[in-house]
Amino acid sequence: AVSGCLSATExxxxxxxxxxxxxxxGIELTPISNQGNNAIKGTHYIDRDTYRLQIDGLVETPVNLTYNQILEYPSTSKVLDLNCVEGWGFTAKWTGVLVETLFNVTGINENATTVIFYSADGYSTSHDLDYLLDNNIMVAYKINDVTLPPDRGFPLQLVAEDKYGYKWGKWITQIQITNTGYKGYWETRGYSNKADVGGPPFE
Known part of the structure; x- marks a missing residue:
């Protein structure tokens, strides 16, 4: 394949x-094998049966969801580009559950403003609550109609539409709601916390 495109014979x-x-x-998708990929500690392998997604902080009812429970919620699909600050990007179909759907399960404190996403490898990033709700942001469990491979973030990758790739956390294990600002792994190293695609990558 050249430039992320399938030839007629592939x-x-x-x-x-x-x-x-x-x-x-009608939109051509970048094959998974041609997609760029970054991680701070290499690929993490998470056991489906023992995995739990913890949602806590300023919620009415904290939860620990199994992978199968997450799959039972209504799903959504979008074709979106992931754009890295390094200059590369790719187009993929993402399928998962809306963050809002999960928050409807837990309830949210009226003072909540920020949502922190923690990953199994120690990575973290955050987003404004309003951004997540207004843009129908999801945590995905499939990419291009297949279950996320381990190097793509199984079991869950945050799909941070219109944000640079470092805001798309992989191997999500905890979602924490707070009322204070938070800077994640790259943000504490000078990268923009807003991270809008096309905007400045550094603060």
């Missing part, structure tokens, strides 16, 4: 018993 990749989508609603 066949879609198969992951387990799932076949990777090559296009969606």
């Amino acid at each position: 066949q879609p990749s198969v992951y387990g018993n799932e076949t990777e989508a090559t296009e969606y609603q």
Whole structure:
């Protein structure tokens, strides 16, 4: 493949018993094998059966959700570009559950303003609560119609639409709601906490 495109002779990749989508609603998707990928400590491997997503902080009812419980919630799909500050990017179909759906389960304190996403590898990042709700932001469990491979963030990757790639946390294990600002791994190293694509990557 050249420049992230499938040639006419290439066949879609198969992951387990799932076949990777090559296009969606007329939009060509970048094959997973051609997608750029970064992590601070390499790929993390998380056991599906023991995994729990903890949602806590300024919520009415903290929860620890199993992977199967997450799959039971209504799903949503979007084709979105992930753009890295390094200059590369790719187009993929993301499928998962809206963050708002999860917050409807826990309830949110009226003073909440910020949501922190913690990853299994020690990574973290944050977003304004309003951004997550107003833009129908999801945590994805599938990419191009296949379950997230380990290096893509299984079991959950945050899909931070219109934000640079370092705001798209992978291997999400905890979502914490707070009323104070928070700077994550790269943000404490000088990267913009806003991270709008096309805007300045540094503060």
